[in-house]
Amino acid sequence: MQSGANPDGATWRKGCAPGLDKGKGQRSMSETVAPVKGTEKPRKGLERAVIRFAGDSGDGMQLTGEQFTTESAWAGNDIATLPNFPAEIRAPAGTLFGVSSFQLQFGSQRVYTPGDRLDCLVAMNPAALKVHLRDLKPGGLLIVNTAAFDKRNLDKAGYAQNPLDDPALAERYRLHKVDMTGLTHEAIKDLALNTKEKDRTKNFFALGLVSWIYTRPLEPTLGWINKKFAKSADIAEANTRVLKAGHAFGETAEIFGEHYTVDAADMAPGLYRAMTGNRALAWGLLAAAERSKVAIVYGAYPITPASGILEELAMHKRFRIRTIQAEDEIAAVTAAIGASFGGAIGVTGSSGPGIALKGEGIGLAVTAELPLVVLNIQRAGPSTGMPTKTEQADLMQALYGRNSESPVAVLAPATPGDCFYVAYEAVRIAAKYMMPVIVLSDGFLANGSEPWLIPDVNTLPPIDIQFRTSADGFFPYLRDPATLARPWVRPGTPGLEHRIGGIEKQDVTGNISYDPENHDHMVKTRAEKVRRVAQEIPPTTINGPATGDLLVVGWGGTYGAITAAVERAQTEGKSVASVHLRHLNPLPPDLGHILREYRKVLVPEINSGQLVRVLRAEYLVDAVGFNRVRGLPLASEEIYEAIVQLIGSKA
Amino acid sequence: MSASGAGAAEARRYTKKDFESDQDVRWCPGCGDYAILSAVQKSMPDLDIPKENIVFISGIGCSSRFPYYMNTYGFHTIHGRAPAIATGLKLARPDLKIFVVTGDGDGLSIGGNHLLHVLRRNVGVTVLLFNNRIYGLTKGQYSPTSEQGKVTKSTPMGSADRPVNPLSFALGCGATFVGRTIDRDIRHMEETLKRAAHHKGTGFLEILQNCNVYNDLAWNVVYEKESKLQHELKLEHGKPLLFGPPDDRKAVVMEGVMPKVVSAKSVPESALWIHDETNLNAAKLLADLWTPEFPIPVGVLTARPAPTYEEVLLEQERRAISDRGPGDIAKLLVSGDTWKIE
Incomplete structure (x- = not known):
């Protein structure tokens, strides 16, 4: 592979501590030392920590990170996560580009980001070490699985010598060399599983060990194991034992001199759940369908990182949601427009390349003045770019990326949980103003998660949709004086039969018109309609002094x-x-x-x-x-x- | 049999006039589209569907102006995408009777992919493909059904591409109804239109249509009286494949795995090929027949019952609700792992 190109990019080198600790300057691991009880190892209190689990695509790093996140949520911390994985489904084992990682920051104070530099890196193989070591703070905790540092893996990672043998590594970092594979096998040697099955549980050894280091409760992971492997007792037993073995290893092994606690964060009271951006978008749509009492039809073509929304919605057929896995991006948006014409709320979702293909369709919804919500989970481009990597370079595309004057409303969520409210608001605006609304999420929000305070759905603003049923004085492009929206008519309504389309129309009557003055008027009207959405926007929140x-x-x-x-x-x-x-x-x-x-x-x-x-x-x-x-x-x-x-x- | 259960019982009796919109029809004088429009308007009352439950969807091209002239709901959309729009509409509103009007360029070139998928899904819509073997609205370039070597403005030395056969394409996509009719055979057009419209699932009807400005008499083989008599094979379910003038009847029979034309008198009745609309393989053979070697089949090549796309999806929805009750967002939000902060 090319030099300098690795799955995570050559970044996060500058600076040192995240500096989020209000009024305490820059430091990371310090603070009070808890009294030692009996033979227990000393326990230091931390305000926050940044941890990254890194290994091969097949090493289960995403699961490990998610479980550690759940444990930290149980511990009451505020959390932000950053999953990072290669686009290849099963990248060749041991390679640099096959490295998968999961980073999170958890703290007793407000946590805004997954963190810049790492307090702790777990590297399951040489490739993971090579790719991620640069992000570890000097003096940071470095835990490696020594069993994976064989000649073959070292070659694949491009190491001429075993880096673990270089004394500089242990001088620069608090290096802990652990034979996780060996210890895993030892813990479950009597179980009737094959070597491969046993190997696969080693990520839970890492999880158990790091859970001990940061004093995380194991209960949620044990519960998860029992639920997940309810039908295969041996696998459940193996994972349970290996998790506990990792935990016990930290407790007993001489090499770990101390461990840490991170107190519960001072968060708003209420019921919380972990929320990712894609799920929040999907659930926001479900909430909008329930509150509006109007069905949603979601058309989508599989694309990273937006596919999760289609998959999530497809699971909820009990709600007013119908999903179409369309033949292409154009069919996805046009099917949604067809649904809107029928009196449902048409929604489509994709990422930049797919949005480019939808451009003409979005233009149709602009001129037909039909509700349409377009979710763009932005990713690195141009063209295919880096599908699993985040970016926010589609703003101009959202604003202007269609032929002619084609204004639409554009919204952007700020956090994974905020995606719920933005999806809901997008539906509300699209239906109220009869226009397309583009939502700009991104790969970071889509896959990242945060503890999310579950809202009372009754506090969401109402979505009041009135279909026109009266033929009295009806014209397809009559306008509401406040919103300039035209009437929404469900086909099947007697006496209101009418035709609309992509050709320019005379205002009010909706008849085809090539009249120059009418076109000028319609261009301005469509723009003014979008401008009027400003009346929906609350006063801007300023974080800090007003001047x-x-x-x-x-x-x-x-x-x-x-x-x-x-x-x-x-x-x-x-x-x-x-x-x-x-x-x-x-x-x-x-x-x-x-x-x-x-x-x-x-x-x-x-x-x-x-x-x-x-x-x-x-x-x-x-x-x-x-x-x-x-x-x-x-x-x-x-x-x-x-x-x-x-x-x-x-x- | 009602096409979609679109309120047949309550339908009032309509006449052709009820389906004529107030818009001036803007096709070239002499265009085959006029005859098709008239036949469609005339067939509508026989569908027994309230006209507010009927929707015409089109893409772009001469044929796609069609919805403006029908006094029903209509949506003139973008080039090639009408089948996809119709699919979304049908899923949202399975109660509606939906027609897609398209042409050889709209349906088989820019929209070929959507036509493929609406057919394979068997969405409950009727697709009328006006085939004039030319691009009319863009003023005379060759189309995907133009014969190879076609000299047009964009192919001054003749087109290099081989034409696609709309019927073979549709059958290849798994269409459950495939028919062909001719804009200059009003009675046959009306009959076949009704058959297509009544089909449960995607009813695909190719209408051979004349563009008198850019490709006049492209279908003269079935227009000119003597030629039509010689070459047209009218398909009728349960009847043998016989064609030609009364004094020179010919039959299409199978010889091995190949169709063959013989004198009707030369074969015993038991050896005749009896048309069976439920036989997909036979339809595939028929779709490829063309002059001069063979006659030109018109009528219904195949009509086979099959579950529709929307039926299958709505059944899943019903099952999900009957198993676990209707969705409740408040319950969903607190499902799975949650934790309380005091």
């Missing part, structure tokens, strides 16, 4: 990184605030005023500067971009540095 040196403006999945960076700068006394835009078209009506209250404006984005262009064009402000396009979330550290730099600059 000051610098305003950081963000949108979408960078919310956590921006907020962490801004709060760190604020605790250092800097005059910095941030706003995070949910509405990207139209923009919030108060935004222009807010922008002028700060000396400088910084716009961090995972693109080459898209929102920043919009803000400059729209408000004539000298906004400055901070742009990194690596297929990875922005690190709060680098945003913090950009803040410091911009405040310090004279211009």
Whole structure:
């Protein structure tokens, strides 16, 4: 493979501690040492920790990370996760590009991001070590499975010598060499499983060990094992034993001198669950269907990282949801439009390449003035790009990526859980204004999860859909004076038979029209209809002082990184605030005023500067971009540095 | 038999006039589409479906202007995508009677993929494909059904591509109803239209249609009286494959695995090929017959019962609800692993 190209990208090198610890400066593992009880090893309290499990695609790292996340949720921590896996389904074992990893940050304070640099890295093979070691903090905890460091795997990872034999490694990091494979086999040697089946449980040895190191409860994982392997007692027993063996190893082995606790976070009271962005989008649609009492038809063609939404919705046939796995992206959007014409809410979902194919269809919904929700789970491009890696470079595509004047409303969720509310709001706006609404999620939000405070669905705003049934004075393009929406008529309604289509129409009558003045009027009307969505936008929340040196403006999945960076700068006394835009078209009506209250404006984005262009064009402000396009979330550290730099600059 | 259960019982008696919209028809004078429009409007009352339950969906092309002229619900969409729009509409509203109007370019070129999938899914819609073997609306380029070597503005030295046969294509996609009719045979067109419209599942009907401006008399072999008499084979279920003038009747029979034309008198009645609409293999053989070697079959090649796409999906939905009750979002949100923070 090419030098420097690895599944995670060559990143996250700069900076050191995440610096999220309000008022305590930069440090990671420190704080109080708990009293030692009996022979127990000393236990240090931490405010937060960043851990990454890394191994081969077949090593079960995603599952390990998810289980560790659940354990941490049980422990009451706030959490943010970052799964990272290769696009290849079964990448060749032991290779650098076959490395799969799962990172999470958990803490007793608010956690905004999965963390920049690692406190602990678990490397299940040489390739995982090679790819991920650069992200481990000096002095960080490094746990490796020595059994995987054989000649074959070392060759595949491109190591001439075994890196574990290099004394520098143990000097730089707190290295723990553990024969996880051997210890796993030892723990279950009497079970009637073959070598391969036994090998597969070694990820739970790693999980057990790290669970001991960070004092995580094993109950949720034990419960999961019993449920998952209810029908295969031997596998359940093997996983249980190996998990406990890993835990006991930490407790008894001489090599681990201490372990850590992270207290429960101070979070809003209520019932929580773990929520990923894709599931939240799907559930938001289900909630919208239930509240509106109008069925949703979801058309989609499988594409990474959006397929999970189709799969999730397909499981919920009991709700008012019908799914179509269409023959292609165009059929997916047009089937949704057909459903909207029939009086259902048409929704389609994809990622950038698929959205490009849907462009003409979206234009049809613009001019036919039908509700349509388009979910774009953005990924790194152009073209196929890096399908499993995140990006937010489709903003311009959402705003302008169709022929002619084709305005649509554009929304973006800020966190995985926020996807629920944004999907719901997208349906509400699409139906109220009879127009397409594009939702810009991304690969990071789609697969990342956070503890999510479960809402009372009765507190969601109503979605009041009235189909026109009266033939009295009916015309297909009569307009509601407040929203400019045309009437929505379900075919089957007697006396309201009418024809619509993609050809320009005369306003009100809907008859085909090539009249120049009418076309000008219709172009303006469609744009004005989108502008009127501004009346739905609540006052913008400003995180920080209402006036000051610098305003950081963000949108979408960078919310956590921006907020962490801004709060760190604020605790250092800097005059910095941030706003995070949910509405990207139209923009919030108060935004222009807010922008002028700060000396400088910084716009961090995972693109080459898209929102920043919009803000400059729209408000004539000298906004400055901070742009990194690596297929990875922005690190709060680098945003913090950009803040410091911009405040310090004279211009 | 009602096409979709679209409220047949309550339908009032309509006349052709009830289905004429107030829009001026804007096809070229002499276009075959006029005859098709008239036949469709005339056939509608016999469907016994309230007209508010009827929807015409089209793509782009001359044929796709069709919905504007029908006084029903209609949606003139984008090039090639009408079958996909209709699929979404049918899934949302299985109670509606849906027609897709398309052409040889719209349906077999830009929209070939969607036509494939609506047919293989057996969605309950009627597809009318107007085949004039030319691009009319874009002013005369060759189409996917144009004969090889066709000289047009875009192929001054003749087209290189071989034509696709719409009937063979449809049968290859697993179509459960495939028929062919001719714009200049009004009675046959009306009959075949009704058969297609009554079919449960995708009713695919190719209508040989004349573009008098860019491809005049492309189907002259079945227009010109003497030629039609010689070459047209009208298919009728349960009847032998006989064609030609009364004094020179010919039969299509099977010789080994190959169809063959013989004098009707030369074969015993027991050796005649009896048309059976339920026989898919026979339909595939018929679809490929063409002059000069063979006659041109018109009528219903195949009509076979099969579950429709929407039936299967709605049955899954019913089962999911009967097994576990209707969905409840509040319950869903608290399902699985949750934890409480005091």
